[in-house]
Amino acid sequence: MMAQLTSSERQNIIAIGLAILIGGFTLAILGRNDILGIHALLFVAAGGLAIIVGARNLYKPEPSEDRSQSYYDDPSKVGIFLALIWGIFGMFIGDWIAWLMAFPDMTFSEGWSSFGRLRPSHTTGVIFGFGGNALIATSFHVVQRTSRARLPSQVLPWFVLWGYNLFCLLGVTGYFMGITQSREYAEPEWYADIWLVIVWVSYFGLYIWTLARRKEPHIYVSNWYYMAFILVVAVLHIVNNLAVPLSWGSAKSYSLFSGVQDAMTQWWYGHNAVAFFLTAGFLGMMYYYLPKRAQRPIYSYRMSIISFWGITFFYMWAGSHHLHYTALPHWVQNLGMSFSVMLLVPSWASAGNALMTLNGAWHRVRDDAVLRFMMVAAIFYGLSTFEGSFMAIRPVNSLSHYTDWTVGHVHSGALGWVAMIVFGSFYALVPWLWKRKSMYSARLIEVHFWLALAGTVVYVFALWNAGIIQGLMWRTYNDGGTLAYSFMESVDAMRPYYVARGIGGLLFLTGTILCLYNVWMTTRMATETDTESVDQSVATLQPAE
């Protein structure tokens, strides 16, 4: 892997490593009387590792000259593995906490393993670890193919990839030690947040630099989405994480905003993390891999334009639907509700565009589990966006909010859409990247497909039931005009559904493990040279006009 780097690039790696090492040391010394002192050692370790890797390869021969004729895919390859490993970690924790909600003592007696600390480890592990690495890996691949340009640097992609993973690691290890800002999906503390800003700016720089070198006059749809993902997440991340630390030597900070303004900022972030991380980025993925795999152009170019700008504009207004009937002023609640309903139009335009692209290739969908992953993803995307718009309507929300219905909704999107599109794209991408004829085992893909689908359906149906029952029990009155159920009765009623969810999660997790195994075995197969042409051609990508 290092063989492709020039010696000056290896020197750059050492320099970057040194900078991280020094930064880490400074932080560790400043925070020596605080938990920060321990946490900063992760920076030291990361910097040290970069130096060692750079130094050990420093005097290796220079790479051959013709590399500029090809694409640079090593970071994507590593990213795929990182995504799957994080996925297994995050889903394992997810299933653990799922069982904890039925059997609360199924854990250790130390703080790190208690529900409240595991839950953010789950969300960070799956959203940022699994989803984020999948986005980075595929965005590097897609931007090169659709621009017909090689990544302009061989150091920056590694910095982005490993730097990002360092952020995820800081997050998860922090929660285990009780370090958290308590902001949903933005739990890591100030120093990790600043680190992510540095990484993210590099990511954007790399992306726009690659686009600038493109040989295609047009920027392909996927890149619009990947760009929106990178840019908007940057803005959201910076604003939502504004905070004042106790000192440069303390891990703890206090959020700059309080109360109602803080809640609104947090959900403006939280909802758009769903929109621009879990939706826009993955739509970018879908717009490339689905037409490629189906060997058909995107159904409608105009629909993709409308849905892109619709999503970019409408989503940012929708966050306040998380705060219906709260102390947030009514006018904001109503704006949030209205825009959430309007959001259905661009969302269904995207889902429809994807499904119409498959129209005429249904025989392939039937025979090819990879394409089926993508089709199911598009369907679940349509379903969960419909459900989301529905739940944003105030009276519906009065029933669904605070209940397991929300969690069911989240996972219909997370498992059905996000994870499925990742699996489909990976199965398409891996043979291209490693230049293999096909995946190691088509049967295992088939098994994975059914495990994932079954897991999702069990999970989502169980929690729909759970949530609606819970919501109704909380609001049911006796004939005498008093509340019919105590809170505990509603907790007791949840147990069978929580058990079912635990089983569904186990199926889904098993599928992900099979995926990692299948990818690993594929990389160990013999190389097949002529598959390259599929991956190199951009012909099928031209949108229908």
Added chain:
Amino acid sequence: MFKTHYKLERNSVALALGIIVVSGIGGLVEIAPLFTIDETVEETQDMRTYTPLELMGRNIYISEGCYACHSQMVRTLRNEVERYGPYSLAVESKYDHPHLWGSKRTGPDLARVGAKYSDAWHVAHLINPRDVVPTSIMPKYGWLAKTPLEMKDLSLHLKAQQRVGVPYTDEQVENATADAYAQATPESAGQDGVLERYGEATNVRAFDGDPKTVTQMDALVAYLQIIGQLTQVPYADNNSEKKGE
């Protein structure tokens, strides 16, 4: 329109700027006015800040992720007002950096839990919820009672709170550590100082039942007992009549 777009998608910088502008509008329109419109947060006379001990309890609540299962926001719905108490007002979380409104009720809302149970109930409940509520699915938090509270940098905590806009006086900042100790140690020399700085109604007790050491349990229970009690405005007559929709 599609013609313009045809041009836009040939220019990466213009596309990036377009994305920023188009996505920026919603947040600006919804968030910025919350800071400027006066009616957003109600006026109160009696609102006090958290004592250092309560603030540390709040931080433990955050670290342990209690917010993942408990909301602190009674909505303006009749059944919620009847189950929990008066609905939450914006002013109640005015000093909450960050807010802890929550999004999931695996356990009940806690906005009105202050002064609802005895300290001993909370301690027993946190050590093992199933001793108190047999079918509870809440985790055990036994280590809180055994872990001494870290108190040396409390002044830094209050100072940071000052910086983000909570009206702590410099005197409160200076005495933060002493006040935390005194609040959990009744009959100690510092007791009067606590009452003077935070009001006569401040709870001064050995919250975990053991006056000898100040533990994380002391802090957390002190916090639980003050939730919803920083101001009495929600309980005033004109408010409790508003029963919600």
